[in-house]
Amino acid sequence: xxxxxxxxxxxxxxxxxxxxxxxxxxxxxxxxxxxxxxxxxxxxxxxxxxxxxxxxxxxxxxxxxxxxxxxxxxxxxxxxxxxxxxxxxxxxxxxxxxxxxxxxxxxxxxxxxxxxxxxxxxxxxxxxxxxxxxxxxxxxxxxxxxxxxxxxxxxxxxxxxxxxxxxxxxxxxxxxxxxxxxxxxxxxxxxxxxxxxxxxxxxxxxxxxxxxxxxxxxxxxxxxxxxxxxxxxxxxxxxxxxxxxxxxxxxxxxxxxxxxxxxxxxxxxxxxxxxxxxxxxxxxxxxxxxxxxxxxxxxxxxxxxxxxxxxxx
Amino acid sequence: xxxxxxxxxxxxxxxxxxxxxxxxxxxxxxxxxxxxxxxxxxxxxxxxxxxxxxxxxxxxxxxxxxxxxxxxxxxxxxxxxxxxxxxxxxxxxxxxxxxxxxxxxxxxxxxxxxxxxxxxxxxxxxxxxxxxxxxxxxxxxxxxxxxxxxxxxxxxxxxxxxxxxxxxxxxxxxxxx
Numbered sequence: 001x002x003x004x005x006x007x008x009x010x011x012x013x014x015x016x017x018x019x020x021x022x023x024x025x026x027x028x029x030x031x032x033x034x035x036x037x038x039x040x041x042x043x044x045x046x047x048x049x050x051x052x053x054x055x056x057x058x059x060x061x062x063x064x065x066x067x068x069x070x071x072x073x074x075x076x077x078x079x080x081x082x083x084x085x086x087x088x089x090x091x092x093x094x095x096x097x098x099x100x101x102x103x104x105x106x107x108x109x110x111x112x113x114x115x116x117x118x119x120x121x122x123x124x125x126x127x128x129x130x131x132x133x134x135x136x137x138x139x140x141x142x143x144x145x146x147x148x149x150x151x152x153x154x155x156x157x158x159x160x161x162x163x164x165x166x167x168x169x170x171x172x173x174x175x176x177x178x179x180x181x182x183x184x185x186x187x188x189x190x191x192x193x194x195x196x197x198x199x200x201x202x203x204x205x206x207x208x209x210x211x212x213x214x215x216x217x218x219x220x221x222x223x224x225x226x227x228x229x230x231x232x233x234x235x236x237x238x239x240x241x242x243x244x245x246x247x248x249x250x251x252x253x254x255x256x257x258x259x260x261x262x263x264x265x266x267x268x269x270x271x272x273x274x275x276x277x278x279x280x281x282x283x284x285x286x287x288x289x290x291x292x293x294x295x296x297x298x299x300x301x302x303x304x305x306x307x308x309x310x311x312x313x
Numbered sequence: 314x315x316x317x318x319x320x321x322x323x324x325x326x327x328x329x330x331x332x333x334x335x336x337x338x339x340x341x342x343x344x345x346x347x348x349x350x351x352x353x354x355x356x357x358x359x360x361x362x363x364x365x366x367x368x369x370x371x372x373x374x375x376x377x378x379x380x381x382x383x384x385x386x387x388x389x390x391x392x393x394x395x396x397x398x399x400x401x402x403x404x405x406x407x408x409x410x411x412x413x414x415x416x417x418x419x420x421x422x423x424x425x426x427x428x429x430x431x432x433x434x435x436x437x438x439x440x441x442x443x444x445x446x447x448x449x450x451x452x453x454x455x456x457x458x459x460x461x462x463x464x465x466x467x468x469x470x471x472x473x474x475x476x477x478x479x480x481x482x483x484x485x486x487x488x489x490x
Binding site for chain 1: 327329332344345346348349350351352353354355356357365377380381382383384385386399400401402403404405406407409410411412413415417418419422423424477479480481
């Protein structure tokens with residue numbers, strides 16, 4: 001039998017006995033950022049393909065959520081910082097090796113872009129909207145002229161934002177559960193799924209709802225595939241990663257992960273969406289809310305469980 | 314120049330003097346530690362083996378904490394010492410999560426704190442306070458590029474190991490076994 005203990009009484013807050021440096025702020029931000037990324041990517045794709053009249057909600061209305069989600073996410077991130085007054089240091093440095101630096105700069109681009117996108121669609125939300133001042137109208141027509149470029153920027157930065165929320169965690173090889181490159185695509189797929197769920201929730205057009213139920217189904221399929229893939233990868237890896245994944249296969253996170261993420265967040269909404277497509281009448285709010293809930297839980301569980309996983313020496 | 318430390322696990326008695334010396338020298342806030350002592354017991358009574366290690370930041374040559382820092386507050390200075398600039402640190406916690414040795418902690422003032430190899434002392438030709446105070450003289454500090462330094466000499470004579478080399482960090486804290 002081998003026993004390793006710290007005998008000098010180290011009990012550093014938030015580090016011992018196991019890491020708890022990141023609390024609710026980080027998973028909440030990962031969810032809000034991922035969902036905003038999904039919403040903006042979907043809007044950009046349908047606009048670029050010239051389908052904005054078929055999917056009006058997705059292109060013109062759902063994006064109004066994005067700046068709200070991004071601002072709330074940024075607030076959550078700010079609350080996470082412990083040396084708050086120095087936050088501006090993020091924007092005096094570009095550190096290519098640090099995913100967090102990438103994320104900070106991506107947010108710096110995509111947040112204003114999402115605001116501009118909403119400004120261009122004010123009349124869809126408020127039919128009597130008037131920009132009042134001449135220079136505001138000039139600004140609006142300027143961005144209208146370059147709307148396609150704006151959509152491309154939104155798409156590219158949306159994908160970076162969606163992937164980075166996963167890469168942020170996978171860059172830490174000190175936490176074996178996070179140290180898998182699958183997290184990037186998994187969080188992107190989950191973000192797009194949440195973005196589709198938002199349109200599913202808001203759309204009044206039955207055809208559009210069908211289409212977004214289809215998108216959501218595809219994303220759920222991809223997520224399930226990636227999760228299985230991730231678990232297989234862990235089980236075939238080193239002891240620390242086997243230990244990490246065992247938290248989900250009989251360990252302390254088994255119940256919460258399988259119940260909240262797999263069943264309530266993926267399988268049951270997928271089933272409901274299939275029924276909807278088979279012309280059973282299912283209120284769209286049920287699968288949509290379940291998808292959003294599952295997406296949020298996925299991030300909470302991965303962030304918390306990841307901090308429990310470690311190298312033992 | 315490459316500063317490193319060698320810890321003699323056969324001489325260390327686990328008295329924790331290094332921990333107290335560090336707390337005093339560096340004004341570490343109460344309840345926090347920059348270094349600590351690990352005791353490993355292996356086997357079943359009466360066949361027992363014991364190893365005692367005084368541990369601290371490994372001042373890794375491939376430091377994940379420096380890589381993931383979004384502001385450059387975590388940086389490497391001459392001699393390979395990993396330091397945190399408290400006026401650049403935003404307290405995001407990324408470096409704390411990235412350290413496989415859990416050697417960093419959030420200082421109550423908000424920034425992240427850790428072992429500095431007593432950079433302020435070695436600049437003036439002294440050794441780190443933990444080394445200075447050790448009653449069994451089991452800590453050896455020095456420049457590995459200088460073959461006559463305490464660390465170089467003892468590492469040439471003795472067998473040693475590093476902690477979790479498989480994490481790819483290239484740690485510079487050596488444990489004599």
